[in-house]
Amino acid sequence: MLNKKGNLRLWYKEPAQDNHYGWENESLPLGNGSMGCCIFGGVERERIQFNEKSLWTGGPSVSRPDYRGGNKENKHPYLKQIQAYLVEGQQKKALALLHQLEGSEEGYGSFQNFGDIYIELDHPDGQPTDYIRDLDIEHAKASVSYKVSDILYNREYFMSFPERVMVAKYTATGKENLNLRICMESAQGGTTVSTTGGEFPQSTAAIMLRGRVADNEMLYEAMLQVYSHSGKVENEPDGSIKITGADDVIIIMTAATDYKCSYPTYRGEDPHPKVIDRMNKALGMDYNILYERHVKDYQGIFNRVSLALGNSKDYQDNMPTDEALALYKDGKDIHHLEVLLFQYGRYLTIASSRNAEDALPSNLQGVWNDSNNPPWNSDYHLNINLQMNYWPTYVTNMSECGLPLIDYVDSLRIPGRITAEDYMGIKSSAEKPENGFTAHTQNTIFGWTCPGWDFYWGWSPAAVPWIIQNIWEHYEFTRDEDILKNRIYPIMKEALILYEQCLIWDETSNRMVSSPSYSPEHGPVTVGNTYEQTLIWQLYEDTIEAANILNMDQALTTTWKDTQSKLNPIDIGEDGQIKEWYEETTLGSMALIEKNHRHISHLLGLFPGDSISYKTPKWLEAAKISLLDRGDEGTGWSMGHKLNAWARIRDGEHAYLLIRNLFKNGILNNLWDTHPPFQIDGNFGFTSGVAEMLVQSNQGVIDLLPALPTAWSSGQVSGLVARGGFILDIFWHDSKLTKLKITSTIGGMCMIRTDELGKYIVTEESEGREVIVKQKEGITSFDTIKNNRYILTLSR
Numbered sequence: 001m002l003n004k005k006g007n008l009r010l011w012y013k014e015p016a017q018d019n020h021y022g023w024e025n026e027s028l029p030l031g032n033g034s035m036g037c038c039i040f041g042g043v044e045r046e047r048i049q050f051n052e053k054s055l056w057t058g059g060p061s062v063s064r065p066d067y068r069g070g071n072k073e074n075k076h077p078y079l080k081q082i083q084a085y086l087v088e089g090q091q092k093k094a095l096a097l098l099h100q101l102e103g104s105e106e107g108y109g110s111f112q113n114f115g116d117i118y119i120e121l122d123h124p125d126g127q128p129t130d131y132i133r134d135l136d137i138e139h140a141k142a143s144v145s146y147k148v149s150d151i152l153y154n155r156e157y158f159m160s161f162p163e164r165v166m167v168a169k170y171t172a173t174g175k176e177n178l179n180l181r182i183c184m185e186s187a188q189g190g191t192t193v194s195t196t197g198g199e200f201p202q203s204t205a206a207i208m209l210r211g212r213v214a215d216n217e218m219l220y221e222a223m224l225q226v227y228s229h230s231g232k233v234e235n236e237p238d239g240s241i242k243i244t245g246a247d248d249v250i251i252i253m254t255a256a257t258d259y260k261c262s263y264p265t266y267r268g269e270d271p272h273p274k275v276i277d278r279m280n281k282a283l284g285m286d287y288n289i290l291y292e293r294h295v296k297d298y299q300g301i302f303n304r305v306s307l308a309l310g311n312s313k314d315y316q317d318n319m320p321t322d323e324a325l326a327l328y329k330d331g332k333d334i335h336h337l338e339v340l341l342f343q344y345g346r347y348l349t350i351a352s353s354r355n356a357e358d359a360l361p362s363n364l365q366g367v368w369n370d371s372n373n374p375p376w377n378s379d380y381h382l383n384i385n386l387q388m389n390y391w392p393t394y395v396t397n398m399s400e401c402g403l404p405l406i407d408y409v410d411s412l413r414i415p416g417r418i419t420a421e422d423y424m425g426i427k428s429s430a431e432k433p434e435n436g437f438t439a440h441t442q443n444t445i446f447g448w449t450c451p452g453w454d455f456y457w458g459w460s461p462a463a464v465p466w467i468i469q470n471i472w473e474h475y476e477f478t479r480d481e482d483i484l485k486n487r488i489y490p491i492m493k494e495a496l497i498l499y500e501q502c503l504i505w506d507e508t509s510n511r512m513v514s515s516p517s518y519s520p521e522h523g524p525v526t527v528g529n530t531y532e533q534t535l536i537w538q539l540y541e542d543t544i545e546a547a548n549i550l551n552m553d554q555a556l557t558t559t560w561k562d563t564q565s566k567l568n569p570i571d572i573g574e575d576g577q578i579k580e581w582y583e584e585t586t587l588g589s590m591a592l593i594e595k596n597h598r599h600i601s602h603l604l605g606l607f608p609g610d611s612i613s614y615k616t617p618k619w620l621e622a623a624k625i626s627l628l629d630r631g632d633e634g635t636g637w638s639m640g641h642k643l644n645a646w647a648r649i650r651d652g653e654h655a656y657l658l659i660r661n662l663f664k665n666g667i668l669n670n671l672w673d674t675h676p677p678f679q680i681d682g683n684f685g686f687t688s689g690v691a692e693m694l695v696q697s698n699q700g701v702i703d704l705l706p707a708l709p710t711a712w713s714s715g716q717v718s719g720l721v722a723r724g725g726f727i728l729d730i731f732w733h734d735s736k737l738t739k740l741k742i743t744s745t746i747g748g749m750c751m752i753r754t755d756e757l758g759k760y761i762v763t764e765e766s767e768g769r770e771v772i773v774k775q776k777e778g779i780t781s782f783d784t785i786k787n788n789r790y791i792l793t794l795s796r
């Protein structure tokens, strides 16, 4: 039996422990893009830890009147000096100056915990039984249920994107059995007070938590309002809410800040009117209406893709997720968990990245954070992590969730011009207003574009070309020319213009190179390493293509092509490997490398880039050698990256090995990815990797089941998207494609790689008409009409 769609649920027989370990490993996340919360499910005391994505320390502040995104002025003469020393082979002198290319640390800040909602319940005497808590990712709803002395208690939670509120409903069987107390505690030192809240005709009480972040005066506000159709609801003097003798209790909560993603102040309006407005709207709707609107919105994205894998017995019905996971880690085949984790990555995207005014992209922890000092500040890391967060967005049919990333990258341009000027001497002016921007390894929500405060992890200008690959995908998958022209292309072009000015000619290697360059996050400082060269090459490749599509800047593209042809990013070493540094001879020959280092930055041309593929068989073979050298272990995201890379190698068995490893060493009981600690990128890397195993489209053709492991010899997937807007329903059995449906959402030529597949007969579904098909050089192509659906059958 295949695991049909349905039953996508994480469930457990015990509450999460009420501490940081429980939060990280056991609590269950909900989110609506801007707000997130984690449900613990304690019987006597429920804890709901919550976040709002813009609540940060750092950035502009009264205490930092000179805040300028960490940039230090006038560093570019050092850059020139370092470049000169490197050309002259004076490595020591170059290294001695590298600290001049660092940014400051002052005012960096970090993503913050907003606070907790605690709900204390009075139960009759007796032990709780039949305890279950779960997260149903088909409805984006969490619940907790148990019995005490024959009363069935039930709690439901969801985070609504349409209404921007968290909603909870508590019920108990029998009559008037709910007695509880609700309070809200700030993690920022703010106090909770009773308030009138939003307008509501019946028995209700409301509390409001409001304050300013001590570090930067950011204004925050959360409001929680409670009503019941039966019991008594009262505000208590201590700022809590007491409910007695109720059959049901409905809780609505919302939170916001005065953050605005706009340079240089990054502040907008007092959040209070927004909070009240959301509260009023939500109070005006019946619980069921709120829930229906939430489900409709969520499923509008989530239901686009379904996946079924393998032939294994379905453990999900009779076994809690943590127990199933333990068995899986032990070597059992539980393909349902693979499907669940795949869909969980989509769930987490929808919960942490929704398109709205002033939306921010998902950060290192998505939108979930219980600490004011989270790992890596829970920031935006651009030397793989933010990119990985958006790898599954387009291929798994969630293109609108990518829009916050486009806005965010756009927002780096103004501060990024300051960084370009300070560190590279590339200045934008009234005559040349968009003359080049840059950013480095780590970024905040306050236009922090300077290099990090230690050159060896902090200098990484290729971060910008890299993140641009993600936003270019928006066009590739949707073919939306308006957004390409008005939003994406200007970013691409400005990034390229920077490289037109900062690349230098290197005699030794006969190439245009970026200098200095450092491969994340190990090895020597050299010029033009593979990481930088590959990403810059791809920026030129995609920007030239965009210019051609828009028929813009045609005079410039000739120059751009010339520069691109002088980058030569890929070189093969003496062991047949893709060299990570130009100077590398055999594997392991360079100084300061870490064997099995987690980053595989020299293989970015394989994934997510396009320069290494089956079309370049020698490089593909070399990439395989490099991947084998790095090994199959790594941090959570590292295994996620290798999974995608092996899929692009078209080796399903090896990709599947990475899946087993990632589950084993990188997945916590609540199915969050762990670096360790919890870091959400690996969740997204997994979802993307599964999609890459089933379909690839980055080489201009649709490549079906390119990396199918024997463990998945049967299965079906529907709703994956190929570049060009082709939605695919793929069925396979005994490791062979059995049925294929293609919906053309844009129209245009559909090209399928058929090297190993044979010949296709194509019929248009509604009229049953056979479509003319061209077969050439292992490619089947046919013209499609927008919104038509095609059925393809193989004639072997």
Ligand code: FUC
Residues within 6 Å of the ligand: 364, 376, 381, 383, 384, 385, 521, 598, 635, 675, 679
């Ligand atoms: C990159 C990685 C680290 C970590 C950090 C958030 O710099 O090298 O391992 O994941 O991002």
Ligand code: CA
Residues within 6 Å of the ligand: 469, 608, 609, 610, 698
């Ligand atoms: Ca690409």
